Amino acid sequence: MEIFLLKNIDNPESHRIQVYQQTGGYEQLKKALSMKPEDIIQEVKNSGLRGRGGAGFPTGMKWDFASRDPKLPKYLVCNADEGEPGTFKDRPILEKNPHLLIEGMVISAYALKAERGYIYLRGEYPHAKVVLEEAIREAYESGFLGQDILGSGFSFDLSVHQGAGAYICGEETALIDSLEGRRGQPRIKPPFPVNVGAWGMPTVVNNVETLSNLPLIIKIGAEEYKKIGNPECPGPKLYCVSGMVERPGVYELPMGTTLKEIIYEHCGGIKGGGQLKAVIPGGISTPVLTPDKIDVQMDFVSLPKVGSMLGSGAVMVFDESVCLVRVCWRAIRFFEHESCGKCTPCREGVGWMRTVLERIESGFGRKGDIELLQDIASNITGKTFCPLGDGAAGVVLNFIRNFPEEFDYHIQNKKCMVEA
Amino acid sequence: MEEIKEILKRYPDRRGALLPTLYIMQREYGWLSQEALQAAADALNLPPATVKGVATFYAMYRHKPMGRHLIQLCTNVACMIMGAERLVDLLKERYGLEPGGTTEDGRFSLVIMECIGACDRAPAMLVDTDFHADLNEQNLFEILEQYK
Ligand SMILES: Cc1cc2nc3c(=O)[nH]c(=O)nc-3n(C[C@H](O)[C@H](O)[C@H](O)COP(=O)(O)O)c2cc1C
Ligand code: SF4
Ligand code: FES
Numbered sequence: 001m002e003i004f005l006l007k008n009i010d011n012p013e014s015h016r017i018q019v020y021q022q023t024g025g026y027e028q029l030k031k032a033l034s035m036k037p038e039d040i041i042q043e044v045k046n047s048g049l050r051g052r053g054g055a056g057f058p059t060g061m062k063w064d065f066a067s068r069d070p071k072l073p074k075y076l077v078c079n080a081d082e083g084e085p086g087t088f089k090d091r092p093i094l095e096k097n098p099h100l101l102i103e104g105m106v107i108s109a110y111a112l113k114a115e116r117g118y119i120y121l122r123g124e125y126p127h128a129k130v131v132l133e134e135a136i137r138e139a140y141e142s143g144f145l146g147q148d149i150l151g152s153g154f155s156f157d158l159s160v161h162q163g164a165g166a167y168i169c170g171e172e173t174a175l176i177d178s179l180e181g182r183r184g185q186p187r188i189k190p191p192f193p194v195n196v197g198a199w200g201m202p203t204v205v206n207n208v209e210t211l212s213n214l215p216l217i218i219k220i221g222a223e224e225y226k227k228i229g230n231p232e233c234p235g236p237k238l239y240c241v242s243g244m245v246e247r248p249g250v251y252e253l254p255m256g257t258t259l260k261e262i263i264y265e266h267c268g269g270i271k272g273g274g275q276l277k278a279v280i281p282g283g284i285s286t287p288v289l290t291p292d293k294i295d296v297q298m299d300f301v302s303l304p305k306v307g308s309m310l311g312s313g314a315v316m317v318f319d320e321s322v323c324l325v326r327v328c329w330r331a332i333r334f335f336e337h338e339s340c341g342k343c344t345p346c347r348e349g350v351g352w353m354r355t356v357l358e359r360i361e362s363g364f365g366r367k368g369d370i371e372l373l374q375d376i377a378s379n380i381t382g383k384t385f386c387p388l389g390d391g392a393a394g395v396v397l398n399f400i401r402n403f404p405e406e407f408d409y410h411i412q413n414k415k416c417m418v419e420a
Numbered sequence: 421m422e423e424i425k426e427i428l429k430r431y432p433d434r435r436g437a438l439l440p441t442l443y444i445m446q447r448e449y450g451w452l453s454q455e456a457l458q459a460a461a462d463a464l465n466l467p468p469a470t471v472k473g474v475a476t477f478y479a480m481y482r483h484k485p486m487g488r489h490l491i492q493l494c495t496n497v498a499c500m501i502m503g504a505e506r507l508v509d510l511l512k513e514r515y516g517l518e519p520g521g522t523t524e525d526g527r528f529s530l531v532i533m534e535c536i537g538a539c540d541r542a543p544a545m546l547v548d549t550d551f552h553a554d555l556n557e558q559n560l561f562e563i564l565e566q567y568k
Contacts (some may be wrong), residue, residue: 085496085535118430123480124492124536126549159430164439165479167534181431181438183477199432242498242539249540284497284535316539322501330497334534 001228004216004236005209006252009096015131017138020099026144028215032107033152035218040111041067044214046222050233053079053170053207054283054311056300062204066112066194069202074114077179077198077205078105080121080128081163081170084283085334086314089238089250090208094121094128097212098135102158104214106144109156112204117158120175123165132160167338171386172205174340185340186386209238230256233300243317244271256297263294263317274319278403282311284331285391287398288324307398323418324406328399329357335392346389349380353396365411370400424463434464442475451482487522487529489567492546495532498539507543507560508532514561528564 008014032040045060082090093101105117121129136158139145147155161179168174169184176198178184197203213235217225226234237255239262242248246268270276276291287308296306303310332354341347353376356369377393384390400407409417427437441460449456452475461468475481495504511517511530522529538544541553552563
């Protein structure tokens with residue numbers, strides 16, 4: 001497969017507009033501006049593009065909802081919050097290929113008739129902020145942003161909105177609150193942002209990688225696009241791999257590449273020739289898998305069949321040297337820290353799970369603690385306002401289900417299986 | 421204030437500019453003191469309680485004075501399995517620096533981060549706005565020695 005999303009990134013000047021244009025950049029915008037907005041939306045529907053932010057929602061369908069709402073103005077918001085632990089896939093686009101995202105956003109905005117856009121960028125990416133703001137300036141200068149873009153009569157303004165260190169602001173309704181200058185807490189859905197979003201207006205929120213697929217769809221058309229990867233959810237996909245592999249990093253591969261191929265071919269296998277013990281396929285919130293499951297295709301339809309999810313495509317690899325009780329504890333400490341406090345089962349339950357995990361991990365676990373954890377987790381599941389609480393409960397339940405012996409060992413022997 | 425005026429142009433109402441304005445005040449005052457929060461409230465014509473309520477929600481706004489350099493070290497899972505917790509211990513041993521604290525000479529403050537998006541090069545940290553990855557027990561201090 002030809003590299004598209006990460007094209008040019010080895011060039012130290014890849015973030016500059018000249019480099020981007022020399023390799024065909026902004027040509028797709030010209031093409032798109034000669035199309036009818038509704039035809040672009042149809043093309044995106046036909047392409048089968050599904051959102052890369054985690055949930056995999058069909059992008060064309062989301063756009064259709066937004067474009068049917070007559071209220072104006074409309075907003076286009078790029079979700080560059082990238083907060084899911086293990087995830088660093090949007091970062092190379094933001095820092096090294098910012099014009100691909102900008103071109104994708106202008107095309108999307110034109111299709112949606114949105115005249116104002118924001119890139120909601122996590123506060124932890126200060127370098128990306130500098131790069132994006134410079135790229136936006138370049139794009140204004142070249143007439144790809146601002147009034148009457150390339151003489152089309154279409155106008156679009158874009159700026160960066162910097163987040164301030166709250167994972168929950170990656171959730172689209174909390175993100176909108178945060179954009180409006182509020183505490184970032186999830187709103188009840190419906191109404192959905194496509195109808196009542198930023199400042200009460202129809203708002204499309206899409207992930208960085210999703211929007212960066214637009215120039216490719218315009219370039220090759222839906223039919224060709226559908227031939228990349230699994231036809232049920234096609235396209236190129238950025239997989240970011242961390243943990244105990246020889247070559248961790250971000251890999252652009254056809255959607256549906258198997259987990260095994262990613263770990264053993266692209267990443268060079270387990271670090272130091274060790275044994276694979278566990279792998280999280282899509283960021284810390286997605287269910288952990290045992291090694292017998294790694295033949296699975298990494299996409300939105302295949303991972304659920306083995307009990308997990310594609311999430312953000314963040315693959316975290318653990319070998320025999322890693323204590324999974326400790327991983328589970330650290331993950332839950334994260335959720336406790338990031339719970340926005342709006343609903344009780346999440347606010348109280350996640351902290352309680354952390355306390356119990358902490359005592360198991362540090363050798364003070366009691367008989368019955370595993371059952372206690374399962375009980376707390378099942379009292380969170382399905383009773384929270386947003387998926388964060390469910391995610392936390394799922395992490396605990398899945399670690400216990402898949403690796404019961406590690407938890408038992410900790411409790412019985414008051415120490416870690418790995419150090420033993 | 422010119423800067424805030426520019427920012428206001430990006431949003432349909434004044435409140436939209438609150439997060440960026442808080443960043444500006446944090447930069448100008450060093451941290452979000454009562455004075456800094458009041459300045460943000462005045463600049464945007466918002467009730468001080470509203471401003472404070474928003475400021476306290478977000479982890480990257482500082483509510484006490486900080487050292488000259490801010491170390492933001494990630495200890496989330498990918499960094500943890502690559503030894504980040506040992507680095508936290510070393511900072512304590514070498515500089516007497518605890519998470520959430522500041523060295524006695526006011527040189528460094530330390531904040532523990534959740535994932536900072538550098539898991540492939542763990543452990544990782546930000547020092548002020550500079551990013552450093554592939555940390556270990558040696559290079560951690562070589563890097564920090566550059567910050568006076
Ligand atoms: C707790 C939580 C955190 C999220 N964090 C992110 C994130 O950092 N980046 C992102 O693109 N989507 C994130 N999402 C998903 C968004 O709510 C939303 O579905 C997504 O931005 C839609 O874009 P897409 O359709 O292009 O995937 C998160 C969702 C939840 C529940
Ligand atoms: S589940 Fe947690 S993060 Fe989500 S709204 Fe409830 S308290 Fe907030
Ligand atoms: S876990 Fe430390 S950077 Fe991702």
